[in-house]
Amino acid sequence: MRTLWQHCHVATMAGGRYSIIEDAAIVTQAGSIEWIGPQAELSPVDAERVVDLGGAWVTPGLIDCHTHAVFGGNRSGEFEQRLQGVSYAEIAAQGGGIASTVRATRAASEDDLLASARQRVLALLREGVTTLEIKSGYGLDLANERKMLRVARRLAEELPVTIRTTCLAAHALPPEYAGRADDYIALVCEQMLPALAAEGLVDAVDAFCEHLAFSPAQVERVFLKAHELGLPVKLHAEQLSSLHGSSLAARHHALSADHLEFMTEEDAIAMAEAGTVAVLLPGAFYFLRETQLPPMDALRRHGVKIALSSDLNPGTSPVLSLRLMLNMGCTLFRLTPEEALAGVTLHAAMALGLGDSHGSLEVGKVADFIAWQIDRPADLAYWLGGELPRRIVRLGHEISH
Ligand code: DI6
Numbered sequence: 266m267r268t269l270w271q272h273c274h275v276a277t278m279a280g281g282r283y284s285i286i287e288d289a290a291i292v293t294q295a296g297s298i299e300w301i302g303p304q305a306e307l308s309p310v311d312a313e314r315v316v317d318l319g320g321a322w323v324t325p326g327l328i329d330c331h332t333h334a335v336f337g338g339n340r341s342g343e344f345e346q347r348l349q350g351v352s353y354a355e356i357a358a359q360g361g362g363i364a365s366t367v368r369a370t371r372a373a374s375e376d377d378l379l380a381s382a383r384q385r386v387l388a389l390l391r392e393g394v395t396t397l398e399i400k401s402g403y404g405l406d407l408a409n410e411r412k413m414l415r416v417a418r419r420l421a422e423e424l425p426v427t428i429r430t431t432c433l434a435a436h437a438l439p440p441e442y443a444g445r446a447d448d449y450i451a452l453v454c455e456q457m458l459p460a461l462a463a464e465g466l467v468d469a470v471d472a473f474c475e476h477l478a479f480s481p482a483q484v485e486r487v488f489l490k491a492h493e494l495g496l497p498v499k500l501h502a503e504q505l506s507s508l509h510g511s512s513l514a515a516r517h518h519a520l521s522a523d524h525l526e527f528m529t530e531e532d533a534i535a536m537a538e539a540g541t542v543a544v545l546l547p548g549a550f551y552f553l554r555e556t557q558l559p560p561m562d563a564l565r566r567h568g569v570k571i572a573l574s575s576d577l578n579p580g581t582s583p584v585l586s587l588r589l590m591l592n593m594g595c596t597l598f599r600l601t602p603e604e605a606l607a608g609v610t611l612h613a614a615m616a617l618g619l620g621d622s623h624g625s626l627e628v629g630k631v632a633d634f635i636a637w638q639i640d641r642p643a644d645l646a647y648w649l650g651g652e653l654p655r656r657i658v659r660l661g662h663e664i665s666h
């Protein structure tokens with residue numbers, strides 16, 4: 266069905282940068298954008314439906330490019346412990362932290378995981394998220410990583426959202442492999458990744474490169490296997506210390522390196538040359554009360570593309586609002602509202618390998634967009650979360666949550 270959406274202004278993000286069209290119109294057909302431009306330049310169109318957007322500001326549908334939305338249990342008890350002064354590392358040493366979510370996730374059925382993740386994902390969708398990445402990484406064995414990835418696929422079948430799955434089997438060392446990290450990496454490479462990829466459950470491969478997780482050499486083994494399987498890679502890097510995981514990711518042409526508080530200028534240069542997107546996660550920075558800021562000047566100076574995401578997870582970022590991340594990206598990391606918007610649209614699409622089809626409003630791209638009743642695009646970063654009046658269009662059809 267051809268639809269004409271008119272009486273709006275659009276932040277198109279076309280041409281790879283923040284760009285706007287005032288007094289615009291959009292024509293959608295078969296789920297894609299057929300025409301977009303100033304209303305005055307629109308020639309008569311044979312539309313079956315005409316929608317008046319009432320002067321709204323239209324942006325691309327929001328893209329949350331880094332989430333761990335599927336998990337069992339929650340860790341609000343650990344939150345209380347940390348408020349009493351116990352550190353994240355101490356909690357992990359007592360068997361809490363990621364290990365406690367692994368226990369809860371292994372104990373949960375696929376349907377239980379689906380039910381709890383659905384609520385979290387719906388919270389994101391209500392705010393205008395139309396594309397989302399979901400990682401595994403709390404199963405840490407073949408059956409449980411498969412269970413998590415299947416839940417992510419099922420969410421995509423039942424909800425109006427595009428979901429990219431990422432296998433993060435190299436997230437933490439499972440208890441049964443204590444002291445045998447290299448053996449676990451061998452299991453990931455020789456059994457888990459090939460099996461999960463063959464089942465069509467994996468769109469990308471990620472790992473956690475950190476002293477309390479895996480070394481650059483171990484991550485590289487995972488990346489080499491991913492290449493062999495034809496899968497793109499991403500990396501959690503430089504969150505708590507500098508191991509130059511982001512340079513390693515760049516050498517392997519990763520789609521993104523994520524967190525990055527402790528990255529160096531050399532890492533930024535390597536990422537810029539490789540086109541690896543920097544995914545910043547202000548929710549985790551805030552929730553862990555970190556003080557080391559990502560090197561924003563170096564990222565900008567070398568032209569690294571910056572994305573912003575929720576990192577929705579039970580331990581370090583129980584964030585249910587991507588729009589709140591726009592505000593935190595500006596307030597905590599000093600992004601401009603324009604950079605923040607690019608971070609949850611254009612650059613987030615690139616971080617998922619979807620830059621050709623998603624993330625900006627241009628002819629031929631998918632017709633995923635949000636019509637916000639706001640005065641200026643900066644209002645999206647100004648309000649700290651909360652429900653803004655909006656209409657959500659996915660694949661050319663208005664949806665309600
Ligand atoms: N970095 C994080 O912030 C999360 N995972 C990761 O690699 C933490 C996940 C958790 O604590 O459950």
Ligand code: FE
Pocket residue numbers: 331333501576578
């Ligand atoms: Fe993460």
